[in-house]
Amino acid sequence: MLSVRPVFRLWSRTAAQRFLSSTESAVAIANAELEDGRSQLEAEKSAVQRKVEAMTKADPNMVFGSTEEDPDPELPENPAEITALDPAHLRDAIMPDGTQRLVHIQQRAYRVSQNPMDSEQTWYISFMDDGATAKTWDNPLMGWVSGADPMASNIQLQMSFRTASEAVYFAKKRGWHFVVDEPRFRRGRSDEVQYQDNFLPQKVAALVKRDRKQCNHWERPKAGASHYFRPLKYHGEGEVSQHGPNGDAPIAADAESYYKMR
Structure with a gap:
C-alpha cells in the first residue's frame, strides 16, 4: 500500500513558501505606497508648517526662535x-x-x-x-x-x-x-541621616520594615480608656467644680481600655 504522507508534506511546504513570498511582496508594496504618501504630504506642506514642526521638535514650548545651532564665536584665547x-x-x-x-x-x-x-x-x-x-x-x-x-x-x-x-x-x-573665596566643603555623614528621621527615627523605621503590619511600636495598652480628672484649685485646697448640674458629683470609674485598632 502506497503512503501519501511524504507527498502531502512536500505540498504543504511548497504552499507555505508561496504564502510567505506573497505576504512579503504585499507588505513591501504597502510600505512603498506608505512612503509615497508621506513624501507627497511633505511636498504639500508650506514653509510655515515646516518651521512650526522644526520648532516643536526642538522645543515643544517654543513660540518663536531659531532651530539651527549658532556657530561658536571667534574670540581671543586670552x-x-x-x-x-x-x-x-x-x-x-x-x-x-x-x-x-x-x-x-x-x-x-x-x-x-x-x-x-x-x-x-x-x-x-x-x-x-x-x-x-x-x-x-x-x-x-x-x-x-x-x-x-x-x-x-x-x-x-x-x-x-x-x-x-x-x-x-x-x-x-x-x-x-x-x-x-575658598569653597565650602561639608563633611559627609556616615550614618545616612535624612530629613525624615526628625519625625520617624531610624530605629522605628527598621522595626516597621522588619515586622510590617505586625509592628507593635504604636500599640497602647490604655488606648480608649477614660483619663478624665478634675484639676486642683489655684491654692490646691480642692478640685475645681465643673459646669453642669452634677459639677461636684463623684467621678465615675474609668472605662475599660482596649487596644487601638489600626
Whole structure:
C-alpha cells in the first residue's frame, strides 16, 4: 500500500513558501505606497508648517526662535582681551576715583530651609564684600550702606555660575580684578541621616520594615480608656467644680481600655 504522507508534506511546504513570498511582496508594496504618501504630504506642506514642526521638535514650548545651532564665536584665547571689543567694559572696570573694580567670587550662603545646601551649589560675583570696590557710600549717622551700584543690586538676581571657573572667565571678560573665596566643603555623614528621621527615627523605621503590619511600636495598652480628672484649685485646697448640674458629683470609674485598632 502506497503512503501519501511524504507527498502531502512536500505540498504543504511548497504552499507555505508561496504564502510567505506573497505576504512579503504585499507588505513591501504597502510600505512603498506608505512612503509615497508621506513624501507627497511633505511636498504639500508650506514653509510655515515646516518651521512650526522644526520648532516643536526642538522645543515643544517654543513660540518663536531659531532651530539651527549658532556657530561658536571667534574670540581671543586670552579672555581679558575680550574687554577691548566693547568700550563700555573698559569704562565700567575703572571706578570714579581711578581704582580698578574688585569683585569677590564666592558660593551662595547656607539657607535654613528643607534643602539648605542647594544654594551652595552655585557661585556668584559679589560687589559688597570686604575689600570689594563698589559705587556705594556709608551713612555717617546709622552706618547704612547704599545700593546705588547697579551691578551690586542686580547681578545676584540675574546671573549665577555652576563653577568658580565660569565666574572667573566672566570676570576676565569684563576686565574686573577678582578674588576667589575658598569653597565650602561639608563633611559627609556616615550614618545616612535624612530629613525624615526628625519625625520617624531610624530605629522605628527598621522595626516597621522588619515586622510590617505586625509592628507593635504604636500599640497602647490604655488606648480608649477614660483619663478624665478634675484639676486642683489655684491654692490646691480642692478640685475645681465643673459646669453642669452634677459639677461636684463623684467621678465615675474609668472605662475599660482596649487596644487601638489600626
